[in-house]
Amino acid sequence: MQPDAEVRVPAETAYVAVVRMATAGIAARLDFTLDDVEDLRMAVGEACAMVLSRAAPDGSLRAGFRLSADRIDVEVSADSTVSEPPDPASFAWQVLTTTASDVHATAADGRVTVALSLVRDPAGQPA
């Protein structure tokens, strides 16, 4: 994915708040509703936690955003030595799939990635 916006921070829990804030800022700029903004913030926070639990120490945590009028695609990733992707049967996964669309996770080539999207609900549109 070639991101339109990207945030890169040290792969530490303390920086997740920064990523969440940037996420909320971007979604608000694109006029998503507060419900959507908060859902995406939560989903990205969860994705960060998921990725960080598999991240190599001293690496970086990256969140890339692709922006369009009706959706935001996010990829959260970190350097990792683990080859197991996050477990789709976990509660964290349930949180992700409830708060975001098109969720998928990969672990390959020394990188663990969680991708998710926020899609604008045509029924809940601002006029």
Added chain:
Amino acid sequence: MTDDERELLTPRERSSALFALLLAAPEGEERARARATLIELHLPLVEHCARRFGNRGEPLEDLVQVGTIGLIKAVDRFDTDRGVEFSTYATPTILGEIKRHFRDKGWAIRVPRRLQELRMSIATATAELSQQLGRSPTPREIAELLGVEIEDVLEGIESSHAYATLSLDSTDGSDGVTGSMLDSLGEDDAELEHVEIRESLRPLLEELPPRERQILVLRFFQQKTQSQIAEEVGISQMHVSRLLTRTLSRLRSSID
């Protein structure tokens, strides 16, 4: 100096006389008394500092108590040769203890008053607009109604996430709920019965306080939106968001 003479002095003069005594007197009763009097004399300063942190959910008495620890430290460390007023010297120490108390409690160190007020206005505006529009408002719509920037709205929401802990026994005035949170809890267990939850997850969910569990189930197992939950449970959307965020991080740490 007799007690009568002491009464005639200003607190400041009295304070420096006592410090002179404290530093000159050998270990003993007189020294201990000077120290105790100094602490007592400056208690209003502690109260003043503690008041600056009022309305943050911590009882004022607790803040005065931890602030007093700061005051005692300051009395013991004060050096009259430095040429600064004791109150000038003591204030940062007192504030430091109070802030540490908030930090230890897992609260935000300092949410400025401006943000607290903004947070309240956002909650009100969100409720108003949701009613009016029949859907969740956008941050821009909230910003326009309040005459502020979108960033201010986001900052206000973020600051509400900073308020991490709230006892279930405390009343939640900001959301117009009367009585304690525990009183407002309803038939949450019935909700757990009707959803399909993996067995491995049940014990974790059952450990949660009833309201947190109810909100979690509504959101993640019955796919309700935050706004719908807010209406159903009778709290603000921001509060739903706050509780969900907190519950998720709690679950995360118990799974790890």
